[in-house]
Amino acid sequence: MPFLRERLRCHLRGTRYPCRYPALGRGSRTVWFEGKHVVTAQYSEEAVSRRPRAPRRPTIADIAERAGVSAGAVSYALNGRPGVSEETRARVIEVARQVGWTPNNAARALTGVGVATVGMVVTRAASVLGVEPFFMSFIAGIEEVLAEKDFALLLQVAPFADKELDTYQRWWSGRRVDGVFVVDLRVNDPRVARLTELGLPAVVVGDPKYAGSLPSVWSDDASAVWEAARHLAALGHRRIAHVSGPEHLVHTGVRSAAFRDSGRELGIEVVQLYTDYSLEAGTAAAATLLADPAAPTALVFDNDLMAVAAVHVAREMGLRVPEDVSILAWDDSPLCRLTSPPLSAMSRDVAAYGASAARLLLAAIAGERAGSMRSSVPHLIDRGSLAPANPGAPLT
Amino acid sequence: MPFLRERLRCHLRGTRYPCRYPALGRGSRTVWFEGKHVVTAQYSEEAVSRRPRAPRRPTIADIAERAGVSAGAVSYALNGRPGVSEETRARVIEVARQVGWTPNNAARALTGVGVATVGMVVTRAASVLGVEPFFMSFIAGIEEVLAEKDFALLLQVAPFADKELDTYQRWWSGRRVDGVFVVDLRVNDPRVARLTELGLPAVVVGDPKYAGSLPSVWSDDASAVWEAARHLAALGHRRIAHVSGPEHLVHTGVRSAAFRDSGRELGIEVVQLYTDYSLEAGTAAAATLLADPAAPTALVFDNDLMAVAAVHVAREMGLRVPEDVSILAWDDSPLCRLTSPPLSAMSRDVAAYGASAARLLLAAIAGERAGSMRSSVPHLIDRGSLAPANPGAPLT
DNA sequence: AACACGTGGTGAAGCGCTTAAGTTTGCCAT
DNA sequence: ATGGCAAACTTAAGCGCTTCACCACGTGTT
Incomplete structure (x- = not known):
């Protein structure tokens, strides 16, 4: 009740700040009020400039009044909780609809019921992110599930991993x-450790062995690696290259290890290269590998972008795909159909992968003790970039 | 003070729900309490299962206590407002740091000061989004600016536009x-109309003529279209195709109109096609156009994805790029360097575009009357997919 | 008639924060 | 010594919602 303001507006006089009361500047000010002086403090410009926005949002109090409860x-009724009759519930819901009420998430959050929002931090350089199809498809899959439940996705894209932990912490404490x-x-x-410690529900996208209790x-x-290796072995390849992502990523390790193991088992020599997934890295890797007199007869890439680059490099070097060198991509996207020949790829439904992750996270948030969940195994789609080994071909 | 619960735990007896009090099911229940009966109501399972999480987040009350104010x-001190001495301010800030305080956004939001979050709804099919480099680059640019100010980005990806308005409304009212x-x-x-009406700060990414007062x-x-048209005219092209995006998009209209105008001026006949930006549409468009005996001698695509598809189609049809047909992409991404020949493109810095948008939005939120802001004009990067017109070439 | 018990409510506290309004203290000029 | 004035606080209300605690009333049972 800003009674002072009201009375001042009428009776303000004899002051150095006549009639300017609501627009006082920063800092404290002295004001006379009906003859004697009063002191008021701290009217910052911001406080004054922030005016109520045009249409006031309806609250449950408005609904309560109109529904006569x-x-x-109203809260019980709208949240589908017991405590009101079905008749009252229906009336309340109808009134809510009429006045166009939607929950104020901030208020709900404050009471501890959750904010209907999940977060994701993506750490990749902008140049890679823009081109790599994985994340956008993954996110699209996530949204599909979230949308049903009216959850929103808070996204942070950053080029470096250094602030990631910070971000999670801030999101949590805020x-x-x-x-x-x-x-x-x-x-x-x-x-993993930090999130467990914070008790913030989380879903790890990756091997459960490294997910702790999440x-x-x-x-x-x-x-999938074994499938690829067997396929290549059957085609007579005895020397292949695996051009993977950054070494510190778990799935890079998993794939590399599987390639080593399957190679040993199947009598294939596997050359291992680590990259940052970028087009440039793919180009460089392919160029280096193919320039070698003892070049591998097949190249397997950990994303499709690099594989596409490799097709390009091979052609530049005068090599035919797949006659001279076989190329296999990981993660199928429309890009793979754009090369000639189209790229064979280890394909998986990335959107479905995202959807599974979202479902699991919602379950975790709901308090269910969710375990790990295997998405479909990537399977080989052969489009013609794989052929029997031709060890003599390159650069002879 | 849940005194009842405490005492019940000790004295509960003679009830049909002995010792199960904290785990009562839904609905209301009757319970005896120290001999006489009391009635309790509405203990939903959810309410009971939600337990306080492990580490309690520090609040400003904690800081106040420790700092002795x-x-x-504390609020004045932490928000850099007048009203506390610099000495006190420093002490408060130090204490806040020590206890690891971060603001509770929900609480701040409730008082009306803002939630440090901006939203974006992207309406594209997952299949297009995954491959099209524009959005991820754009988002990366946005984040760059937002991160500085500790703003977060709320993202919604949906395949259809029908719920877009709804989403904005919900975000606003929540x-x-x-x-x-x-x-x-x-x-x-x-x-545009709805956001203006709501008074929700917004930045339109697109032509100011259609942005109303936003x-x-x-x-x-x-x-940029004029630049492209002049370049093609200089190469002798007299019949070109413009394969654009969906007709209802403003920038599609702008580009189409510019192509019509420049074509008239420069003596070029322009064939106009509308698509959904997808790879498939690009393939179909290129195939249709090039199959025509009177095919255009140059094709301009409104994104790079379709242009890449077109190079592929041309090769399939036995046409050489650029000798038989010139191809120009819009929005340069690494994809353009993957075809052979590499694609010439109308290039612009998409990340910078996003960053500008973010800066403008932050200004609008801060209450500044922001106008429109032109990002850099796309400019032609010629990589060799453009050559003098060869009208006789196709399918003769 | 007396009690047991369920239904369908009401009232109010409290989540963490901001900020209008008020108070205390001390300095300075008269 | 007193009034004017400013600095540096404190107090408390209130943002919108959820939920605990409590209750009146009606029905069924003994």
């Missing part, structure tokens, strides 16, 4: 999210 | 965002 009853995704899982990932979704890369 | 003073981006601006876009960032597509 208490605010508590109650901005109910749960988070952990993508690009690393070995001994500090995020629930996880994963795709069985090892099996 | 009131909570109000106080989930301080402002929003409007991308994929359409002619007579209902979002601030906007735009790239001068018309000028």
Whole structure:
């Protein structure tokens, strides 16, 4: 009740700040009031400039009044809780619809019921992110599930991993999210420990072995690697290259290990290269590998972008795909159909992968003890970039 | 003070729900309490299962206590407002740091000061989004600016536009965002009207002519089209095709109109095709155009994805690029360097575009009357997919 | 008639923060 | 010594919602 302001507006006089009261500047000011002086303090410009916005949002109090019940009853009614009759519930819901009420998330969050928001931090350089199809498809899959439940996705894209932990912490302590995704899982990932410690519901996208006690979704890369290796072995390849992502990522390790194991088993020599997934890295890797007189007869790339680059490099070097060198991509996207020949790829449904992750996270938020969940195993789609080994071909 | 619960735990007896009190099911229950009966109501399972999480977040009350001042003073101190001495301010800030305090956004939002979050709704099919480099680069640019100010980005990806308005409305009434981006601006876009009406700060990404009174960032597509047209005219092209995006998008209209105008001026016949930006559409468009005996001698695509597809189609049809047909992409991404020949493109710095949008939105949220802001004009980067017209070439 | 018990409510506290309003103290000029 | 004035606080209300605690009343049972 700003009674002082009202009375001042009428009776303000004899002051150095006549009639300017509501627009006082920063700092404290002295004002006379009906003859004697009063002192008022701290009217910052911001406080004054912030005016109520045009249409006032309806609150449950408005609904309560119009429906002739208490605010508590409205809350019970709208949240589908017991405590009101079905008749009252229907009336309340109808009134809410009429006045166009939507819940004020901030207020709900304050009472501790959750903010209907989940978070995800993506750490990749902008140049890679823009081109790599994985994340956008993954996010699209996530949204599909979230939208149903009216959850929102808070996204942070950053070029470096240094602030990641910070971000999670801030989101948690600011109650901005109910749960988070952990993508690009690393070995001994500090995020796993921190999130567990914070008690913030989280879903790890990656191998459960490295997810600690957090629930996880994963795709069985090892099996897929074996499938690829067997296929290549059957085609007579005895020397292949595996151009993978950054070494510190768990799935890089899993795939590399599986390649080593399957190679040993199947009599294939595997050359291992680590990259940052970028187009440039793919180009460089392919160029280096193919320039070698003892070049591998097949190249397997850990994303499709690099594989596409490799097709390009091979052609530049006068090599035919697949006659001279076989190329296999990981993660199928429309890009793979754009090369000639189209790229064979280890394909998986990335959107479905994202959807699974989202479902698991929602379950974790709801308090269910969710375990790990295997998404479909990537399977080989052969489009013609694989052929029998031709060891003599390159650069002879 | 849940005294009842405490005493019940000790004295509960003679009830049908002995010792199960904290785990009562839904609905109301009757319970005896110290001999006489009492009635309790509405203990839902959810309410009971939600237990306080492990580490309690420190609040300003904690800081106030440790710093020996009131909570109000702490608020003034932490927000850099007048009302506390510099000495006290420093002490408070130090204590806050020590206890690891971070603001509770929900609480701040409730008082009306803003939630440090902006929103963006992206309406594209998952299949397109995954591959199209524009959005991820744009978002990366946005984040760069937001991160500095500790703002977060709320993202919604949906395949259809039908719920877009709804989403903005919900975000607004739930106080989930301080402002929003409007991308994929359409002619007579209902979002512009609605956002203006709501008074929700917004930045339109698109031509200011269609942005109403909202601030906007735009790239001068018309000028860029003229540049492209002049270049093609100089190469002797007299019949070109413009394969654009969906007809209802403003920038599609702008580019089409500019192509018509420049074509008339420069003596070029322009064939106009509308697509959904997808790879498939690009393939179909290229195939249709090139199969025509009177095919255009140059194809201009409104994104790079379709242009890449076109190079592929041309090769399949036995046409050489650029000798038989010139191809020009819009929005340069690494994809353009993956074809052979590499694609010439109308290039612009998409990340910088996003960053501008973010800066403008932050200004609008801060209450500054922001106008429109032109981002850099796309400019032609010639990589060799353009050559003098060869009208006789196709399918002769 | 007396009690047991369920239904369908109401009232109010409290989540963490901001800020209008008020108070205390001390300095300085008259 | 007193009034004017400013600095540096404190107090308390209130943002919108959820939920605990409590209760009146009606019905069924003994």
